[in-house]
Amino acid sequence: xxxxxxxxxxxxxxxxxxxxxxxxxxxxxxxxxxxxxxxxxxxxxxxxxxxxxxxxxxxxxxxxxxxxxxxxxxxxxxxxxxxxxxxxxxxxxxxxxxxxxxxxxxxxxxxxxxxxxxxxxxxxxxxxxxxxxxxxxxxxxxxxxxxxxxxxxxxxxxxxxxxxxxxxxxxxxxxxxxxxxxxxxxxxxxxxx
Amino acid sequence: xxxxxxxxxxxxxxxxxxxxxxxxxxxxxxxxxxxxxxxxxxxxxxxxxxxxxxxxxxxxxxxxxxxxxxxxxxxxxxxxxxxxxxxxxxxxxxxxxxxxxxxxxxxxxxxxxxxxxxxxxxxxxxxxxxxxxxxxxxxxxxxxxxxxxxxxxxxxxxxxxxxxxxxxxxxxxxxxxxxxxxxxxxxxxxxxx
DNA sequence: TGTACATCAGTGAACGCGCGTTCACTGATGTAC
DNA sequence: TGTACATCAGTGAACGCGCGTTCACTGATGTAC
Numbered sequence: 001x002x003x004x005x006x007x008x009x010x011x012x013x014x015x016x017x018x019x020x021x022x023x024x025x026x027x028x029x030x031x032x033x034x035x036x037x038x039x040x041x042x043x044x045x046x047x048x049x050x051x052x053x054x055x056x057x058x059x060x061x062x063x064x065x066x067x068x069x070x071x072x073x074x075x076x077x078x079x080x081x082x083x084x085x086x087x088x089x090x091x092x093x094x095x096x097x098x099x100x101x102x103x104x105x106x107x108x109x110x111x112x113x114x115x116x117x118x119x120x121x122x123x124x125x126x127x128x129x130x131x132x133x134x135x136x137x138x139x140x141x142x143x144x145x146x147x148x149x150x151x152x153x154x155x156x157x158x159x160x161x162x163x164x165x166x167x168x169x170x171x172x173x174x175x176x177x178x179x180x181x182x183x184x185x186x187x188x189x190x191x192x193x
Numbered sequence: 194x195x196x197x198x199x200x201x202x203x204x205x206x207x208x209x210x211x212x213x214x215x216x217x218x219x220x221x222x223x224x225x226x227x228x229x230x231x232x233x234x235x236x237x238x239x240x241x242x243x244x245x246x247x248x249x250x251x252x253x254x255x256x257x258x259x260x261x262x263x264x265x266x267x268x269x270x271x272x273x274x275x276x277x278x279x280x281x282x283x284x285x286x287x288x289x290x291x292x293x294x295x296x297x298x299x300x301x302x303x304x305x306x307x308x309x310x311x312x313x314x315x316x317x318x319x320x321x322x323x324x325x326x327x328x329x330x331x332x333x334x335x336x337x338x339x340x341x342x343x344x345x346x347x348x349x350x351x352x353x354x355x356x357x358x359x360x361x362x363x364x365x366x367x368x369x370x371x372x373x374x375x376x377x378x379x380x381x382x383x384x385x386x
Numbered sequence: 387t388g389t390a391c392a393t394c395a396g397t398g399a400a401c402g403c404g405c406g407t408t409c410a411c412t413g414a415t416g417t418a419c
Numbered sequence: 420t421g422t423a424c425a426t427c428a429g430t431g432a433a434c435g436c437g438c439g440t441t442c443a444c445t446g447a448t449g450t451a452c
Contacts, residue, residue, distance in 0.1 A: 007448080008395065027309055029222040033439060046396045047440085054439065104311070114354075115308040116220055117361040118297070125361075132361050150374035154355070157375060158347065161307075161354025165346070168310040168318075168325050181343035182350060189382065200415080201428065226406060238409085239429045247406065390451090397445070405436090412430070418423090 012050050015040045019061035020068060024112035025105040028058065028120060055123050062127040065109040066134055072106065073138065087142040088191045095159045096179045101166055110135050111163040135160070143190070155190065158182060205243050208233045212254035213261060217305035218298040221251065221313060248316050255320040258302040259327055265299065266331065280335040281384045288352045289372045289379075294359055303328050304356040328353070336383070348383065351375060 005013070018039045022031045033054055034044040051057045073094055080090030094100065100107050109131050110117075117128040139159070140152035162182040166175040198206070211232045215224045226247055227237040244250045266287055273283030287293065293300050302324050310321040332352070333345035355375040359368035 011395075025312075027222075027312060029220075030312065032437085034437095042395095043397050044439090045398060045442085049395065110358075111308065113308050114357040114361060115304065115306050117357070119218075119220060119223065129361055129363070132358050136358075150370075150377070153358070153371050153374045154351065154378040157354035157358050157371070158351040159354070160358065161350035161352070162347070164307040164310070165303075165325055165329075165350050165353065168307060168322055170322070177343075178346050178350070181346045184343070185347040204428075225404085227404095235428095236430050237406090238431060241407070242428065388452105392448105392450080394448075395446095397443105399442090399444105401439105401441075403437105403439090406434105407436105408434075409432090410430105411432105413428095415425105415427080417425080419421105 008050075011040070011042070015042070015047075015050060015057070016060045016064050017068075019057050020065040020109075021105040023058065023061045024065055024107065024109055027113065028116050028124065031058065031061075033057075055121070058124055059127050062109060062124065062131060065112075066127075066131040069106065069108050070134060070138060073108070077142070086144065086191050086193075088139075088144065089187055089193075091139065091142040092155075092159070092183055092186050092191075096162060096183050098171075098176065098179070100163065101175055101179060102171060104167065108135065108160070108163070111160050111167075114160055114164070132156075147190075151190065155186060158186060201243075204233070204235070208235070208240075208243060208250070209253045209257050210261075212250050213258040213302075214298040216251065216254045217258055217300065217302055220306065221309050221317065224251065224254075226250075248314070251317055252320050255302060255317065255324060258305075259320075259324040262299065262301050263327065263331060266301070270335070279337065279384050279386075281332075281337065282380055282386075284332065284335040285348075285352070285376055285379050285384075289355060289376050291364075291369065291372070293356065294368055294372060295364060297360065301328065301353070301356070304353050304360075307353055307357070325349075340383075344383065348379060351379060 015036060019031060019036050022036055022039070033047050036057070037044045037047055047057075051060075073091070076094035076097075077087060077090040080093060081087060085093070095108070104112055113128065114132070117125065117132070120128060136149075136152050136156045139156045140147065140149060143152060143155075159182075162178060166178040169175045169178060208229060212224060212229050215229055215232070226240050229250070230237045230240055240250075244253075266284070269287035269290075270280060270283040273286060274280060278286070288301070297305055306321065307325070310318065310325070313321060329342075329345050329349045332349045333340065333342060336345060336348075352375070355371060359371040362368045362371060
């Protein structure tokens with residue numbers, strides 16, 4: 001389909017990818033132009049040949065993070081379904097896994113950022129709300145026949161809230177207990193096998 | 194009990210109170226020494242007579258925000274219980290109210306900050322995790338006889354996640370729909386009247 | 387295929403602003419007698 | 420009760436650092452012939 005990307009395009013994508021990870025690791029405010037460029041193997045001066053501003057990079061990074069983690073989640077869901085689980089069970093187990101608890105920078109961008117989202121300028125709020133909607137839709141698709149949008153919203157909120165609180169409590173035992181509690185609650189209610 | 198507070202103590206409390214609101218409105222990074230002092234009716238130079246550092250203020254502000262919003266929540270819960278609701282129903286309705294959706298700066302500090310919490314330095318992480326535990330305990334107290342800590346954790350996570358996503362989607366209709374969906378889900382499951 | 391030149395991605399120094407922190411000073415509060 | 424002095428809360432100017440942004444320049448890529 002696409003012909004081979006130009007050098008410029010390759011570099012651009014590399015910067016965005018680095019930023020998408022830094023964004024989830026450090027938040028909207030914890031991501032600096034010079035840092036990102038350095039991690040992409042460049043000097044900061046070249047930044048404005050690729051992006052109009054720091055915010056423009058952030059907007060792209062939000063979308064990129066959403067696409068990447070959605071793809072990763074789909075992969076895990078399909079692997080889990082291949083082992084005989086329902087789509088919902090697969091999603092819940094993947095989202096509330098220990099790997100996701102620890103892998104913030106490659107994980108769900110909504111879980112990484114949602115308490116900061118309402119505070120962002122329109123430029124960053126728009127792609128952020130898109131990611132929230134994307135998450136709800138992903139849950140909706142995983143629901144069995146007859147699942148309502150309301151159920152999808154509540155499940156999405158529970159997934160996000162659980163991961164955040166578990167991350168805050170820290171990995172050792174308490175965090176894991178929180179994940180397990182939510183897996184049990186969600187699955188026994190929405191997927192009683 | 195306490196004798197009347199000194200001028201110094203009064204001022205100190207005023208600064209912390211302003212900071213507790215700014216913290217929830219703007220996040221850990223959105224709160225500046227000069228801003229807070231100005232809102233407290235002072236100049237920024239006097240700050241270090243009250244606090245060893247910006248972080249020291251933030252630590253106090255986190256605790257203060259937790260105490261204040263817990264007190265406010267208790268007030269609403271008792272009012273709701275007086276109208277015949279169970280403790281849990283009262284809590285869920287108060288937490289997932291439109292007033293709380295819009296009143297970030299006077300609301301739950303966990304909902305305002307939780308995605309940023311895991312990133313904080315130990316100085317700020319400690320009081321933050323305390324607030325998470327406090328929220329879970331508040332839910333636990335509202336649960337009917339036989340309610341488990343696991344249930345309290347999941348409900349707390351759902352409350353926090355719902356409020357955040359609803360705030361991100363914005364007040365008009367979508368946010369409210371999200372609140373309503375979560376109220377229904379939680380109450381029909383944990384308080385079927 | 388090879389050479390000359392134009393285009394363009396990336397470099398690195400510099401600017402300007404915001405912000406946390408410091409400090410010498412002032413004006414008010416309060417205590418000693 | 421009144422005066423003299425010490426203590427202390429708050430002021431405002433200044434410092435230094437980090438960081439987003441700009442810009443003149445360099446070295447590499449690629450095109451014309």
